[in-house]
Amino acid sequence: MARPPGPDRPLYVRIAMSLKGRILAGHYRPGQRLPSEDDLAAAMAASRSTVRQALSELRDAGYVVSRRGSGSYVADPLPIEPLSPQSGPVYTGFLDDLDDEAHQVRERDRVQDTLRADSALAAHLKVPVGSRVVRYRATRLRSSVPYGIATDIVPQGVADRITPDVLAASPTVVDALTLAGRRVAESLQRVEPALLDVEDAERCGASPGDPALAITGIAYDADHVPVNAYTLTVIKGYGIGLHLTRVEPAS
Structure with missing residues (x-):
């Protein structure tokens, strides 16, 4: 969104x-x-x-x-x-707008592990069930203040291009995808209520059970190939705004 x-x-x-x-x-x-x-x-x-x-x-x-x-x-x-x-409204927009606004966003305490794709994840990423995928988790900060937890899951073939040097030079995994030649061109996501578990609460300096927003989605490259199944769990107190416009008939 x-x-x-x-x-x-x-x-x-x-x-x-x-x-x-x-x-x-x-x-x-x-x-x-x-x-x-x-x-x-x-x-x-x-x-x-x-x-x-x-x-x-x-x-x-x-x-x-x-x-x-x-x-x-x-x-x-x-x-x-x-x-x-079927959802309610999908608010479409431009990723370059988000790119312009995201220059203060960083990730810290980043960890990664390898998983086997279950049926749902395989369908999202268009990979065979049981194939290897790589999961990255990090605390997301804006202006040095933690505001959520980022989880990014990418196919093994994409992760192979995210070398340690690329990852170290990237403020977020989304930036790493760009440096690896798989820049996100399109993304579709939904927002749902969530509660912080113990691990996420500790990462953000919050309390387990605190309310949060889970933003989940699939990111695609310019060829409409899915490159990232992600979740951003946003903690309470962080403002999220929507800019909606209406076209009025000419008088």
Whole structure:
């Protein structure tokens, strides 16, 4: 979940991201026909040409296909897995916005171990059940203040490229993926309530059982290949904001 596109983004980009969010939330399902360009233009308070440009963006990204004389349909399959079960709103945005805001984020007390992928993890990372994956865990800090625990699980083939030198030079595992040539291009995540266990509480200087937010998701590279199944457990007292925008009809 990234900062939703604000007024500084072109309208067709905002419309494309809004439609993409509805697709990933399950509002529009793979293979389903989208509303007509005229209906979308009326709903989005935009011109038909702007909607057409937005649909072109989604086609180029692999989320929409067009059928001559029939209209636009949700791609089947989608480039990345939609949330399941169907969720509420998916707030789409831009990872470069988060990159700009994350320069004060660091990890400490990082540890790693090797696991065998169970069926759920194998499905998330598109690897065979029982294959090796590498898990990284660290205390996440912003401006030197702990705010949560980061758990990143990557396929063995990706982890092989995260050498000790790369890891040591990376403030976070996400940065390490970039240095290793597997930069995250897209991410889909959900936020759910959680409670701190003993280990996480000790890492953050909190108390076991304290309320927290668990942000879980799958990160994909530019080729839509999953490279990271992650959880960020955020402790109480850390502010998380959403910037939501609405497009109003021209008067």
